[in-house]
Amino acid sequence: MQTITKYLALVVLCVSVQLINAQDTIQNVNNKDKIKALKEIKEHIKNEERDFLKVEVEAINMRLEKGEISNEKAEILKKEVAKKRALNIENRISIINNKIALLERNEEGYKTNEDEELSKIGFSVGGEEGGSFAGIKIKSKNKPKEYDLRTTSDFVLAFGLNNAIIKGQKLDDSPYKIGGSRFLELGWAWKTRVFKNTNFLRFKYGYSFQINGLKPDDNKYFVQQGNQTVLEEFPEDLKKSKLSITNLVFPVHFEFGPSKKIDKDTYFRYSTRNQFKIGLGGYAGFNIGTRQKLKYELDGEKIKDKQKRDFNTSNLVYGLSGYIAFDDVALYVKYDLSPIFKDQIVDQNNISIGIRFDVD
Numbered sequence: 399m400q401t402i403t404k405y406l407a408l409v410v411l412c413v414s415v416q417l418i419n420a421q422d423t424i425q426n427v428n429n430k431d432k433i434k435a436l437k438e439i440k441e442h443i444k445n446e447e448r449d450f451l452k453v454e455v456e457a458i459n460m461r462l463e464k465g466e467i468s469n470e471k472a473e474i475l476k477k478e479v480a481k482k483r484a485l486n487i488e489n490r491i492s493i494i495n496n497k498i499a500l501l502e503r504n505e506e507g508y509k510t511n512e513d514e515e516l517s518k519i520g521f522s523v524g525g526e527e528g529g530s531f532a533g534i535k536i537k538s539k540n541k542p543k544e545y546d547l548r549t550t551s552d553f554v555l556a557f558g559l560n561n562a563i564i565k566g567q568k569l570d571d572s573p574y575k576i577g578g579s580r581f582l583e584l585g586w587a588w589k590t591r592v593f594k595n596t597n598f599l600r601f602k603y604g605y606s607f608q609i610n611g612l613k614p615d616d617n618k619y620f621v622q623q624g625n626q627t628v629l630e631e632f633p634e635d636l637k638k639s640k641l642s643i644t645n646l647v648f649p650v651h652f653e654f655g656p657s658k659k660i661d662k663d664t665y666f667r668y669s670t671r672n673q674f675k676i677g678l679g680g681y682a683g684f685n686i687g688t689r690q691k692l693k694y695e696l697d698g699e700k701i702k703d704k705q706k707r708d709f710n711t712s713n714l715v716y717g718l719s720g721y722i723a724f725d726d727v728a729l730y731v732k733y734d735l736s737p738i739f740k741d742q743i744v745d746q747n748n749i750s751i752g753i754r755f756d757v758d
Contacts, residue, residue: 429501436494436501443490451483457545457664464547545665549590551604556583556730558752560610562738565745573629578613578640581750589653597657597668601650602677608645610748612738613638620690620709627710627739638693643738643748645715647683675723681732682716710739721754730754 455476462472560581561572585606592599614620618629619639632639655675657668688711692703719732734748 429504433498433501436498440491440494443494444487447483447487447490451479453664454479454483460665461545466547547665547667549588551586551588553757554583554585554587554604554606554754555757556752556754557581558730558750560612560748560750562612562746563733563749569749573615573618575613575615580611581752582609582611583607583754585649587649587756591668597659597670598654600653602653602679603648603650605646605648606681608647608732610643610645610750612641612643614641619692622707622709625710625741627742632692632694634694634696636692636694638691641688641690641709643685643711644687644689645683646686647681647715649679649681649719651677651679651719651721653677670725672725675728677721677723677728679720680716680718682714685711685713685715710741712736712738712740717748723754723756726756728754728756 458467458472458475458479461467462469467475558581559576560579561569561574561576563569564572583606585604587602587604587606589600589602591597592601614629617632617636617639619632619636620641621628621630653675655670656673657670658673660667660669685708688707688709690705690707690709692701692705694701694703715734715736717732717734717736719730721728721730723729730750730752732750736747737745738748739746
């Protein structure tokens, strides 16, 4: 970004320094002075097209770094813009040479429409409507084409409280600790603008690792009895009892909210920084691991027991999720439509609420 800004500043500098004299001399009726000014413009044409080429190459490099194009494609695009700028120099200087030849073979005071002639090479001299800089106006059509990036990506981090909705019971009667049961989510998401000319609606998709933790209350732990998983009281005094369920899921959300359009010479972007946004959608995936961790003392010895088994947890997981965000921080809620344990007499469904960060 800084490189592009430097190149554009260089273009403006070339205009202001090299052509301030050209503005004054062209307005003189003397053919000799006009010819001198036009020769100075020829040098500026070369510098301007070269600077535009640098900006276009930088834009191609940005696309290459983001993985949007391959090295082979990048080289092809660079050759194309280099050829275009070389032809631009040749054609624009040819126009200037014709103008010089016209002045050289005519007497002083020969009348021509200077603004019309110079506008053909991308300049206008004097106070043309729309303003000018140092007497020279660069036509917008000569600037590099704006590069649009409709898809962006970001890192997703979420954490907070976790628990279970049990059929026939209120959340207040949950057998799991309200503050002790937590969840963690880590993932990567892509966001694509749905419509071409507005960023109000975005399609967000990606993958995440969700770790849902449940801490039983009243000195209880999970016991697998055939195809049933139940809570039983542990024979010793438990220091810790926790069941961790790890899922790999693929979330999909429709995100909507205002954004700000940022226009640059070679690209434009839509920014949602410092804006409210709402995301509604869901996720689906599968269980990749279940583990129960127990800590207790037996005969004065501290014991840590880690049990890795499926505990009849559902292999396929799916649910609904949503968030309300300002800038990159959101209030996040997710609810598993699939039960925590399969083939249970009473279904339990995981529910989570917490904070979510989408870091660009």
